[in-house]
Amino acid sequence: MATPDFIRDLRSSIGHRLLWLPGVSAVVLDDGGRVLLNRRSDNGKWSLIGGIPEPGEQPAACAVREVHEETGVHCVVERVLVVQALKAVTYDNGDVCQYMDISVRCRAVGGEARVNDDESLEVGWFEVDALPQLNEFALHRIKQALSQTPTWFDPTTSD
Secondary structure, eight states, X not given: OOOOHHHHHHHHHHTTSXXXXXXXXXXXXXXXXXXXXXXXXXXXXXXXXEEOOXXXXXXXXXXXXXXXXXXXXXXXXXXEEEEEEOOOEEOTTSOEEEEEEEEEEEEEEEEOOOOOSXXXXXXXXXXXXXXXOOOHHHHHHHHHHHSOOOOEEOOOOOO
């Protein structure tokens, strides 16, 4: 995931300290029910498409933008799937981030799936019963996208 300029500016002031950020991930389905995935250039693993909204950008607009930038596919957002605070992650350069992920279900409406930027090694459509190896994050969101259950959130509360 390319680092947006506004985060680089923040990092110049705060260094590697924890930065709390919004994140958006998209489960994109075509008319046949296949899932759009990319194999990330930073870790070589298959993943859902996602990114960080620009300041003031709505989550749905971010999802549409990221999907097109990374895969060449045009999509529309249909519904919110998951809202979840993720665990903090430390990147190779020492930066620490924690994301509030908003995952959305999208429907492909055009374009051709292809590697469209330097964030992906491969891009492809996959049948749900023939997915490549994915982490629990992606599998949970795909399951939510294929169901008619309400938006998932962690019901736990802090005292």
